[in-house]
Amino acid sequence: MGDGIILNCKKCGYQKDFIFGIGFMYGDLMDVIETIPKKHREEIYPIVKNYDVHPLFEQKVFKCNKCNGLYNKLWVKIDYDGNKTYETKYKCYKCKIDLEEIDFDLDNEKNQDFKFPDLICPKCGFKYLDQPMIILWD
Numbered sequence: 182m183g184d185g186i187i188l189n190c191k192k193c194g195y196q197k198d199f200i201f202g203i204g205f206m207y208g209d210l211m212d213v214i215e216t217i218p219k220k221h222r223e224e225i226y227p228i229v230k231n232y233d234v235h236p237l238f239e240q241k242v243f244k245c246n247k248c249n250g251l252y253n254k255l256w257v258k259i260d261y262d263g264n265k266t267y268e269t270k271y272k273c274y275k276c277k278i279d280l281e282e283i284d285f286d287l288d289n290e291k292n293q294d295f296k297f298p299d300l301i302c303p304k305c306g307f308k309y310l311d312q313p314m315i316i317l318w319d
């Protein structure tokens with residue numbers, strides 16, 4: 182089971198949910214690999230085929246620092262061949278720049294000084310999106 186959040190904007194009504202972590206369908210990377218873009222799949226297949234690897238993978242949320250776009254992506258990291266590492270790098274489809282991972286740190290959410298990261302609405306630019314609602318998914 183994974184965690185998730187629903188972000189919404191008070192001003193324009195933008196609402197979107199994002200999931201993190203891994204669900205029960207995520208036994209093996211190959212079960213969920215179809216959910217990532219072809220370009221990345223083509224980089225991953227040969228590594229998984231040629232090396233005995235234990236890929237790390239989970240759903241993560243990324244943002245574009247230029248247009249404030251928010252993305253939910255399957256992140257994959259594979260150590261292989263002794264000292265090589267493959268890690269998915271995602272770009273904003275609009276701005277073509279690298280996306281930055283957002284760490285919501287839900288485990289610390291109950292701490293008093295815990296603060297959700299400030300996010301700008303990708304639709305209208307309003308600062309900031311509402312304190313998100315936390316959801317669970319499977």
Ligand SMILES: [Zn+2]
Nearest residue numbers: 245248273276
């Ligand atoms: Zn962008």
Ligand SMILES: [Zn+2]
Nearest residue numbers: 190193302305
């Ligand atoms: Zn908005």
